[in-house]
Amino acid sequence: VSTQSTGSNKKQMKVFILLCALFSLSLAQTRPIWPSAASVSVFVEGWGERREDRHFLRYYYDEVAGKERFEGPTEWNGEFFWTVVIIDTVAKKEWLVVHQQGLVECYTGSDNHSLPHPNFNRAHFVGKAEIDYTVVDHWVERDNEGRDLVQIFDRTDNGEIKRIDISSIHSRRPHSVTFHYHEFDAGSQDPALWTLPAEILKICNNVQKDDLIVN
Numbered sequence: 001v002s003t004q005s006t007g008s009n010k011k012q013m014k015v016f017i018l019l020c021a022l023f024s025l026s027l028a029q030t031r032p033i034w035p036s037a038a039s040v041s042v043f044v045e046g047w048g049e050r051r052e053d054r055h056f057l058r059y060y061y062d063e064v065a066g067k068e069r070f071e072g073p074t075e076w077n078g079e080f081f082w083t084v085v086i087i088d089t090v091a092k093k094e095w096l097v098v099h100q101q102g103l104v105e106c107y108t109g110s111d112n113h114s115l116p117h118p119n120f121n122r123a124h125f126v127g128k129a130e131i132d133y134t135v136v137d138h139w140v141e142r143d144n145e146g147r148d149l150v151q152i153f154d155r156t157d158n159g160e161i162k163r164i165d166i167s168s169i170h171s172r173r174p175h176s177v178t179f180h181y182h183e184f185d186a187g188s189q190d191p192a193l194w195t196l197p198a199e200i201l202k203i204c205n206n207v208q209k210d211d212l213i214v215n
Contacts, residue, residue, distance in 0.1 A: 029125040029137060032154040032161055034118045035186035037062040043180040062189045063115050066090040069193050086194055087111050097200055106196070106204035118164075123152055131162045160184050 044055040057072030066089040074083040082099040094111035097104065123139035130136065131153055141150040151165040164179045196204070 030159065031123050031125075032120045032137075032139060032152050033159060034120070034161070036117075037064065037188050038184060038186040039189060040184045041182040043182070044177065045180075046175050046177040060189050060193050061115060063117065064188070065191070065194065066115065067194045068115060084196075086196065087113070088194065089114055095196060095204065097196065104200060104203070106200050107207050108204050109207045120152055123150070128156070129153060134162065136162055160186075 039058065039060040041058050042056070044057075045053070047053055047055050055072070057070050059068070059070055061068035068087050068089075070085045071083065074081050079100070084095075084097040084099075086095045088094075089111070092110055092112055094109055096107045098106075120139065120141070122141045124142070126138050126140050128135060129138045135156045136153040137156055139152040139154070140148050141152075143149050147167070149167050151163075152161065153163040154161045161181055161184065163181065166177045166179075167175075
């Protein structure tokens with residue numbers, strides 16, 4: 001047996017062992033899990049038609065209660081407002097409260113959407129990464145053509161999701177939408193979050209869903 005042939009066999013064996021190790025590592029990883037209830041601060045890049053669009057909000061949700069709440073700055077007609085949106089998916093109702101300096105407006109209407117619950121069963125582990133000096137697992141979901149559609153990053157120590165990138169390949173200007181998660185507090189939420197103060201409820205206007213400023 002030649003020395004060259006022996007060396008080639010050893011290289012092939014090393015590659016085989018490495019592939020087996022990587023495969024075993026991918027099986028050992030636990031896929032990310034979206035909590036059934038939580039509150040989290042979210043910084044969003046690319047939401048809309050432009051990659052340069054930016055949004056910041058605090059998001060609260062509870063799947064058992066069937067309710068969610070968004071609050072944060074919103075631009076409308078060139079002006080910025082602080083907006084609070086509460087959605088009750090059981091009662092099929094939505095409330096929108098708009099604040100600007102001393103101004104307060106309230107609108108309510110029907111809403112038929114359900115609470116979103118990301119499912120990461122198709123995610124494949126691709127390796128480690130780091131976000132804000134924290135080690136995370138990197139996962140990818142691909143379409144049938146092998147294109148990366150969703151990338152998920154969750155902490156290695158407690159599984160907390162730190163970032164999700166979604167490829168917007170079907171928009172007029174294909175780009176990625178990135179969700180950066182901070183202060184992720186999983187657990188049941190305070191029922192008071194789903195109720196507006198009486199002073200605001202008494203000025204709330206009933207409108208059609210399409211008439212709400214924020215949908």
